[in-house]
Each structure stands twice: as C-alpha cells, then as structure tokens.
Amino acid sequence: MINRIRDIRAQKGMTLAQVAAACTPPTTAQTIGRLETGMRNLSLVWMNKIAAALDVEPEVLLRSETAGDPQVTAVLTSDGADAPRKGGDALLPTALASEGALRVVAVEAPSGEYRSGDQIWLRELPLDQVNRGLNRDVLAPQPAGRFAFGRLLQHEGGTLTLLPPSGQKHVTVKDPAWIAVAEMLVRKL
Structure with missing residues (x-):
C-alpha cells in the first residue's frame, strides 16, 4: 500500500513540523517525513496519530497500488490550462474533513x-x-x-x-x- 500523507498535508497547507506538532504525543518532522516517503513503516498506531493530526479518517491516508486514484492533471489559469507545478492525488473535499456526518x-x-x-x-x-x-x-x-x-x-x-x-x-x-x-x-x- 502507498500512503497519501504528503498529498493530504500539502492540500491542507501544513508543513512536516506542523503535522509533527499536531500529533499526540508530538513527534519530529523527520519522523513524519520518513513515514511519508516509506522509509519507515506506517503502522496502525502511526496511521491513527497522523490521521488525527491531519483531521482526516485514517483510511484516507492509504491508497491501493493497483487502483488508480484521480490525479490533478492540469490547472486552469487566466492564460488557459497548464500543467500543475506538482503532481498529486485529487482528493474529494469530503475526505479532507472528518467532523460531522x-x-x-x-x-x-x-x-x-x-x-x-x-x-x-x-x-x-x-x-x-x-x-x-x-x-x-x-x-x-x-x-x-x-x-x-x-x-x-x-x-x-x-x-x-x-x-x-x-x-x-x-x-x-x-x-x-x-x-x-x-x-x-x-x-x-
């Protein structure tokens, strides 16, 4: 499984340090970076901590290696459609906020x-x-x-x-x- 921590963090406008500080108990930006890149295994405990810090449901952090999630393909500017500066998953707004049914x-x-x-x-x-x-x-x-x-x-x-x-x-x-x-x-x- 591939994680989407970096994509969600970027869409929420948070730095590694902000996510680390929002974890309970707080951790380091380096640890969050290692979890994002897969250099450290994303255990269920870490998944729950990071999901709470990002205010999303834990399952939103994961994506299947075989299922193709929608990608941001282009951005529409005043000059027309252009390639995005950074690629990433297109997440539904409903996945980014976890409070309320x-x-x-x-x-x-x-x-x-x-x-x-x-x-x-x-x-x-x-x-x-x-x-x-x-x-x-x-x-x-x-x-x-x-x-x-x-x-x-x-x-x-x-x-x-x-x-x-x-x-x-x-x-x-x-x-x-x-x-x-x-x-x-x-x-x-």
Missing part, C-alpha cells in the same frame, strides 16, 4: 442556482456551531419527516431562518435535531 440532497427540479440532476453534499455541524452555517445553504429536519433547505439568514436561540433557493418566503425551523451545511456541489456536465 455527510448528507446528500438530490435535486429533481431546478431551484435557484441548482439544476436537475445536481447533488448537494452537506456535512452536519455540531448544534453549538450552527453560526458556521450563516450565509450558506443548509439542510435542517422539520416535523413529520420533512426538511427545510436554503440560505441560513439568522440563528437566534434555537430558531433558524432560511431563504429557499427558489426565492420563496422565508422558512423558520425551531430547535432542529441537527443541521448540515453545503460543502460540495456535484454536477454532471
């Missing part, structure tokens, strides 16, 4: 900026961090198996005020059991 909204009919066939991937927020969803699209459960989806305009007490993407009137949700914030839009071309 994932939920998906399937779009059946156009609504605001969303098109039929889109998938909106959302990540649950802890209820004490609902304000992180302000001015972003969120999904919240309502009674009787219904849901409210829209831009979170206000969070006051346990009450949310959402503006649906289709421009309908505001929706109020009181004391939702959970809230999920939009993290990624998947759209077939």
Whole structure:
C-alpha cells in the first residue's frame, strides 16, 4: 500500500513540523517525513496519530497500488490550462474533513442556482456551531419527516431562518435535531 500523507498535508497547507506538532504525543518532522516517503513503516498506531493530526479518517491516508486514484492533471489559469507545478492525488473535499456526518440532497427540479440532476453534499455541524452555517445553504429536519433547505439568514436561540433557493418566503425551523451545511456541489456536465 502507498500512503497519501504528503498529498493530504500539502492540500491542507501544513508543513512536516506542523503535522509533527499536531500529533499526540508530538513527534519530529523527520519522523513524519520518513513515514511519508516509506522509509519507515506506517503502522496502525502511526496511521491513527497522523490521521488525527491531519483531521482526516485514517483510511484516507492509504491508497491501493493497483487502483488508480484521480490525479490533478492540469490547472486552469487566466492564460488557459497548464500543467500543475506538482503532481498529486485529487482528493474529494469530503475526505479532507472528518467532523460531522455527510448528507446528500438530490435535486429533481431546478431551484435557484441548482439544476436537475445536481447533488448537494452537506456535512452536519455540531448544534453549538450552527453560526458556521450563516450565509450558506443548509439542510435542517422539520416535523413529520420533512426538511427545510436554503440560505441560513439568522440563528437566534434555537430558531433558524432560511431563504429557499427558489426565492420563496422565508422558512423558520425551531430547535432542529441537527443541521448540515453545503460543502460540495456535484454536477454532471
């Protein structure tokens, strides 16, 4: 198995020293470098320590030698498509953040900026961090198996005020059991 520690560390903008310091207990940048390059075996214990330091699930650190992971092939700049400065795996944004369960909204009919066939991937927020969803699209459960989806305009007490993407009137949700914030839009071309 080949590890992806370097790719994930680079995408998170962390240095070897920062990852080493984030480990529990802290270790050295040299040790992290040896684990990245395969000069030292990546044991299950090290895998869990580094995954926690990078805030990803441990299995994200590994890739199969036979399965071809998507690679960053080109970058689009103001001058057009160009070769990337560095190669690397293309990781889904959902793999880079490990907190909160994932939920998906399937779009059946156009609504605001969303098109039929889109998938909106959302990540649950802890209820004490609902304000992180302000001015972003969120999904919240309502009674009787219904849901409210829209831009979170206000969070006051346990009450949310959402503006649906289709421009309908505001929706109020009181004391939702959970809230999920939009993290990624998947759209077939």
